[in-house]
Amino acid sequence: MNTQLKRREVLAGMAGGAALLSSPAVLRAAGNEAIKMGTFFSLTGPASLFGPTQTACTALAVDQINAMGGILGKQVEIVAGDGGLSPAEAAQAAIRMTLQDKVDFIVGSHNSAVRQSIIAAIKGRVPYVYTPLYEGGECAPNTYVTADTPQQQVKPALNALNEMYGTQKVYLIGNDYVWPQKLNERAKEYIAAFGGEIVGEEYAPLGPGNKFDDAVTRIRAAAPDLVFISLVGGDNVNFNRSFAGFGLDSSIRRLSVLLEELTLFGIGAENSDGLFSSMSYFTAVESPENDAFKSQYAAKFGADGPPLSMLGADAYSGTHCAAALLNAAGSNDASAVMSASNGLSYTTATGTAVMTNRHVNKDIYLAECNGVAFDIVKSFKGVAHGETCSV
Amino acid sequence: MDGLLVAHGLNISFEIVVLALVSLGLAITLGLLGVLNLAHGEFVMIGAFSAFFVQSQGWPYLAAFPVAILACGAIGWPVEKFLIRPLYARPFDAILATWGLSLLLREMVEFFFGRGFNSVAQPIKGTVNILGADYPAFQIVVMLAAIALIATIVFWFLRSVTGRRIQAMVDNPDLAKAVGIPVDALARNTFVAGLCLAGISGVLLAPIVAVHPSMGIDYVLKSFFVLVVGGLGHILGLVIGSGVIGGAEATVSAIIDRTSGYSFVLILSLLFLWRRPNGLVAR
16 A cells, blocks of 8 residues: 555656646746845834835835846845844844845845844855945955945045035044944044044944933033034934034034934934035935936835935945846856956946945035935045955 | 033933933832833823924924823823723733833834934024033923922822822722722823823923934833832932932943943942842832
8 A cells, every 4th residue: 555655646746747847838937936135124123214215225126127137037036134133133034044045145234233243144155235334344255335435435525524614623423333433443544634633532322312411511622623423313313403402503513424314304404504414325416317216216106105315225226236246147156246246337326336346436425404405515426435355 | 610510510410300200100100000111101202292293283382291191191091991900910911011002102103103203393492501501491491390390290299189099099909999089090090190291201302302203212211220229119219210320320421421321320220120129219
């Protein structure tokens, strides 16, 4: 009986196999798995405000990529992870994503502590594209950074403000983790280079919201020309509200390096005098490419979609970069992708970018807050990223 | 006097007063009813959103107070009746239930107002010079209003008939019931009053801070620390707890930095939970 059953199974299997072989087109469609893209966006936690626009912009990019034939001839399917987790939890999620969900590549927009733990967890097994502005220096194998680097984001802005307003004395304030600390190291070099002086430096813990009355009091006493702000989210809002509440906005200028449309809305129109931001994307950037991007976004999500901002536009560009990388390499093999990355050009929200040393030279904008909107006061074309990762 | 010293003194005072204000509602629900309301911060958030709503309608800032009281009351009344009342004798279940409530309230506000930051304009603009220190005029008003509010509540609690009845209920609910005190209604009103006070503190804070659906978490934790250090036995616990937590954090922050200030508060709270779980003013 046992043998009989076995024989019957084998026969059934053979019949099934023959049936499938006789219809190869169906077989290929069914067996042709989608290419899996893992994402780490801020779905929860302090940065979760940015999650919806990151997710929406990525969905737009995936639509466009799929319409143009997908990646390596396969349609892209998203496996969504949460970049708002703690670094340890994010590492576990990344391991699950690579071993269990078997993603073919990862695109992430989250803080630097989470980036370091994801890199340690996936060990370069799949290509990993990191998209939001960061402190520089990330050269881990099979890791590609479309983010703004300090040399792009910070150096031209500090120089320009010094030329325009003579902001020689600078006070640094940021959250207490890797991005603000390393960014400030770079900022100090740039400030020293134009003969400026650091008159204060302090950090506030990342986590529950901070009050900044005491920091503002210290800043008043230090009397800087410029406050260089690397606070994130709610802390950036609270600090700038206190700063203006204490009346410092009329005499001291501020440059915030993570200030986009959503955060500015929380700071409020009456608290944004003399406040500047420097990034590679503002919705206010006037170019045919940005107009096209904005209208495509509006067409897909309508007027009620998540409000566009830099972190969403970066995720959009990063997704296009990942698609271009794998298509150019012909696979997701680490060494093939690494060598394909140098000189690779890909679509961004504001045009086309070219990757060198696994970083990207790009246009940077210095914007001054005008109420809760940004006025672009300076554009810096094709700013070099200044990173030296091997390829 | 040194302007810088005055400025730091004002900052420390403000931190202590705001902490006492935000903790007042929790002191009532936890201290009198024994319910550790983890959704306390969400009622502060609802108060702040009341101020935002009032502003977006073009109404005057003061209109936010009745709106916040109405909103917190309208939510608090059914919450007490259906969620809290069956759990008065089961404090751990109440913690879980109010945690669930906090998630629900956050999601509800997110649904109506979105996840983003909102800005409430300061109703009184500019700074005043106090002994050589420029200080925001509105924050002076908040301090005075908070002190007045706390003093009124304490005075009322100690002197009014209702205050006495609440004390009787807390001491011995069965006996209170036997002498004709409507314990159920009294507990409900006390609970709802605690929530409305959280809402009022939200209205007062809204023009100073970032108004967003997750802001409540910033307040419930520190209020809890205040009550851990101060103790639940007496209204003095609230004042002393706020003084110790707010004062310690602001002072260490002023001398060293925010990270040290926050760490100090955590260590202090841990030491109290470990060595002196009833706080400084035990029942």
